Amino acid sequence: MPELPEVEVTRLSFANRIAGARIEAVRLGKPLRWPLGVLPAALQGAVVQQVRRRGKYLLLDLDRGLLLIHLGMSGSLAYAGALPPPGPHDHFELATSRGLLRLHDPRRFGAVVWAASEADPVARKLLGHLGVEPLGDGFDPLAFWQALRARRSAIKQVLLAGDIVVGVGNIYASEALFAAGIQPTLSASSLSQARAERLHGAIRSVLARALEQGGSTLRDFSSAEGKTGHFQLEAMVYDRAGQPCRACGATIQTLRQGQRSTYFCPDCQTF
DNA sequence: AGGGTGACCTGTCGGC
DNA sequence: TGCCGACAGGTCACCC
Missing domain, CATH: 1.10.8.50 (Helicase, Ruva Protein; domain 3)
Incomplete structure (x- = not known):
């Protein structure tokens, strides 16, 4: 589903609402792509500061590290105070002080990866080779x-x-x-x-x-x-x-x- | 390094 | 109705 417009629409639809939310629990479904290490227990208690986008990645800046979310071919996010019980294709969910953030992804080509920073080798491997942002000033x-x-x-x-x-x-x-x-x-x-x-x-x-x-x-x-x-x-x-x-x-x-x-x-x- | 291919997964649809 | 292949918004590891 998601090319830049869909990813940006997704970002705009929850970035402001989730800013400041504290992560209280993490629920995992089936494995997604790039199980690069287990999501650290440090995720628990972390605060979401802002949500950015780089290419087709969503970047959730936390007070400790950042969470990279990719929607793959069939992924979508839902963010609400309450959501229906998770279904068989809901593979990642954050329970926060301001609601639930859930990734629905039937084909599981999507990814959720934690990195200490953008300089972290894990983040660089995913983001380092990306070209310029087409809607930014750098696209000359x-x-x-x-x-x-x-x-x-x-x-x-x-x-x-x-x-x-x-x-x-x-x-x-x-x-x-x-x-x-x-x-x-x-x-x-x-x-x-x-x-x-x-x-x-x-x-x-x-x-x-x-x-x-x-x-x-x-x-x-x-x-x-x-x-x-x-x-x-x-x-x-x-x-x-x-x-x-x-x-x-x-x-x-x-x-x-x-x-x-x-x-x-x-x-x-x-x- | 650039370029081509297969792989990863599940669901849906069209044809027989 | 059932089965089977083709196809679906992405990207990476692996070859040459």
């Missing part, structure tokens, strides 16, 4: 083009790799490439400066619009306060194979890149 058009020039893979796969720019997943990669008029199979290194700058703008505008719409809810995504997203209703290409392009009427096509589906318009994406 010229630097983006120069980074792309060094990569011979297909532009779609370079976007997904996340080491140049973070947060763009399978939905928004297809959408941004459509908005920029670029064929997903084009080698990243062959983008002109003008096209790279257009893609830079497209990534920003697509992610910002998705954020405004509360993210995309394809199956079961919802924010920590239970709200679903609506961006999927205005997707131009994602999950629209065989349907007419909303811009030109041509039939939306699909192909596989790195075992992921890519959607594109053969008439609008010609560069």
Whole structure:
């Protein structure tokens, strides 16, 4: 479910409410990804100071260390004063002085990892290679083009790799490439400066619009306060194979890149 | 180092 | 109805 917009929507939906909460108990379900050490008993009694986001990771800053939460493919958080009894896919829960924070993740590709700090090797392994934040000041058009020039893979796969720019997943990669008029199979290194700058703008505008719409809810995504997203209703290409392009009427096509589906318009994406 | 592949998991859907 | 393969919002370890 979660690309940058969904993760950010999730963050915004509980960050203010959980700030200052003291962790009173931890409940674990089945193991998630990267069981990097057992969550330390020190978690108990720790106070959540703020919630940040880096790429698709949520970072809960505690008064001792930080908790990295990744939603994987199927994860979502819920945060409320009370929640229904945990189900078979609820694999992590914090009981705090201000309510319950629960991770629901059927496929268990998500992760909850504690690190002493961001300099901790555990945190660096997960965050250290990440590219720039697409909605931040560090996402520069010229630097983006120069980074792309060094990569011979297909532009779609370079976007997904996340080491140049973070947060763009399978939905928004297809959408941004459509908005920029670029064929997903084009080698990243062959983008002109003008096209790279257009893609830079497209990534920003697509992610910002998705954020405004509360993210995309394809199956079961919802924010920590239970709200679903609506961006999927205005997707131009994602999950629209065989349907007419909303811009030109041509039939939306699909192909596989790195075992992921890519959607594109053969008439609008010609560069 | 960049690039390609398989692996991790569970649920759902379409076809036979 | 039942079974079986393909596919689903991500990312890492592992090869060359």
